[in-house]
Amino acid sequence: MEPYVTLLNKNNVGYIEFFHPNRNSIPSSILLELEQTIKRAGDDDTIKVIVLKKWWR
Incomplete structure (x- = not known):
């Protein structure tokens, strides 16, 4: 899997993964x-x- 940074705005909460x-x-x-x-x-x-959330296996 390639490195990435994403931002999702849901219900006034910015989820950065x-x-x-x-x-x-x-x-x-x-x-x-x-x-x-x-x-x-x-x-x-x-x-x-x-x-902030760091995704890992």
Whole structure:
């Protein structure tokens, strides 16, 4: 599975989910994408709460 960062706005909650196959480290590219996604969620006036979730097997 490829690394990813997603944002879902559901009922005024911004769910940010991210994945990278290495469990103990997150590369700078994913951290940058995560930072940008958090900022995008923060700029969305309809999102009142942000939930971060790291997906892994």
